[in-house]
Amino acid sequence: MLHIINKSPFERSSLDSCLRIAQGGALLLIEDGVYAAGKGSAAEAKIKQAMGGMKVYALGPDVAARGLADRVIDGVTLVDYAGFVDLVAENTNVQSWL
Amino acid sequence: MDEMDMEEGGAVKKFMFVNRKAPYGTIYALEGLEVVLISAAFDQDVSLAFCDDGVYELKKGQDTKGIGVKNFSPTYRALEGYDIEKLYVEKESLEARGLTEDDLLVDVQVLSSAELGAMMAEQDVVISF
Amino acid sequence: MSFEINGKVYETDEEGYLVNLSEWNEDAAKHLAVEEKIELTDQHWEVINFLREYYNDYQIAPAVRVLTKAIGKKLGPEKGNSKYLYELFPYGPAKQACKIAGLPKPTGCI
Numbered sequence: 001m002l003h004i005i006n007k008s009p010f011e012r013s014s015l016d017s018c019l020r021i022a023q024g025g026a027l028l029l030i031e032d033g034v035y036a037a038g039k040g041s042a043a044e045a046k047i048k049q050a051m052g053g054m055k056v057y058a059l060g061p062d063v064a065a066r067g068l069a070d071r072v073i074d075g076v077t078l079v080d081y082a083g084f085v086d087l088v089a090e091n092t093n094v095q096s097w098l
Numbered sequence: 099m100d101e102m103d104m105e106e107g108g109a110v111k112k113f114m115f116v117n118r119k120a121p122y123g124t125i126y127a128l129e130g131l132e133v134v135l136i137s138a139a140f141d142q143d144v145s146l147a148f149c150d151d152g153v154y155e156l157k158k159g160q161d162t163k164g165i166g167v168k169n170f171s172p173t174y175r176a177l178e179g180y181d182i183e184k185l186y187v188e189k190e191s192l193e194a195r196g197l198t199e200d201d202l203l204v205d206v207q208v209l210s211s212a213e214l215g216a217m218m219a220e221q222d223v224v225i226s227f
Numbered sequence: 228m229s230f231e232i233n234g235k236v237y238e239t240d241e242e243g244y245l246v247n248l249s250e251w252n253e254d255a256a257k258h259l260a261v262e263e264k265i266e267l268t269d270q271h272w273e274v275i276n277f278l279r280e281y282y283n284d285y286q287i288a289p290a291v292r293v294l295t296k297a298i299g300k301k302l303g304p305e306k307g308n309s310k311y312l313y314e315l316f317p318y319g320p321a322k323q324a325c326k327i328a329g330l331p332k333p334t335g336c337i
Contacts, residue, residue: 040196
């Protein structure tokens with residue numbers, strides 16, 4: 001299952017809820033959700049913990065737009081829009097944590 | 099200096115614009131910036147505060163080509179030319195996001211939450227975005 | 228709205244500002260100047276080029292007060308004053324010069 005987060009982890013609880021409930025699968029950070037992939041932030045520990053059970057991705061264009069291109073947490077895989085589509089196609093279902 | 103100077107007599111008030119939103123996820127940051135630019139025409143005592151995700155508005159190295167949205171971060175560097183030089187950033191918000199003053203694209207004054215709160219209390223008008 | 232030069236169509240908004248900033252070129256500027264009834268001289272071009280540079284740096288069209296001050300800094304006080312700029316662009320340096328330079332209408336331009 002693919003879990004998609006599009007809200008900043010500092011403003012909404014969607015990342016926390018997702019990580020509490022999700023049982024494995026893949027996590028894709030998009031839009032303001034990519035702030036969770038920033039090195040050194042308070043969300044870093046959560047993402048690192050999540051990587052124990054899930055594969056974590058972030059949408060490259062959203063990362064670059066927010067000036068985070070050079071500080072993505074190691075182990076987070078950047079994907080482009082085509083990669084986004086691939087993730088949706090590869091997974092049997094998708095949950096967008098709006 | 100020239101005829102653009104405001105006439106005497108208008109009371110100058112202390113305005114603080116509080117920016118709390120990340121730049122592209124919502125329209126708040128851009129709208130807030132436009133209001134600040136417009137407010138500069140009224141010769142008031144304007145300051146800007148950045149806290150919570152608002153500190154991301156000032157992050158260096160934003161490149162929005164891939165998302166088809168205008169990168170308005172360079173506009174913060176124009177504020178000085180508009181005589182808006184009081185930019186305050188909350189230290190706690192920077193730290194929670196793993197950022198330091200060096201990550202920001204303009205010169206700012208970093209304040210603790212308490213210092214920012216005190217600054218806020220001194221204002222005549224506080225407008226939040 | 229739109230205008231056409233040498234077979235190329237330029238789209239404009241209801242006030243005559245170029246819709247697509249990247250389409251701007253000297254031909255478009257000359258056409259826009261004619262619409263504003265302005266004969267472009269080197270002095271005009273100096274301001275137009277300054278505005279293009281300002282926009283490139285800051286992604287906004289400056290307010291007239293800011294433009295005046297910035298021009299003074301760059302081109303000298305004899306050019307950084309309203310009188311000089313209004314002589315070049317009688318209906319407002321920000322409005323007219325920005326339009327000819329292919330910039331959007333300045334934020335806060337009333």
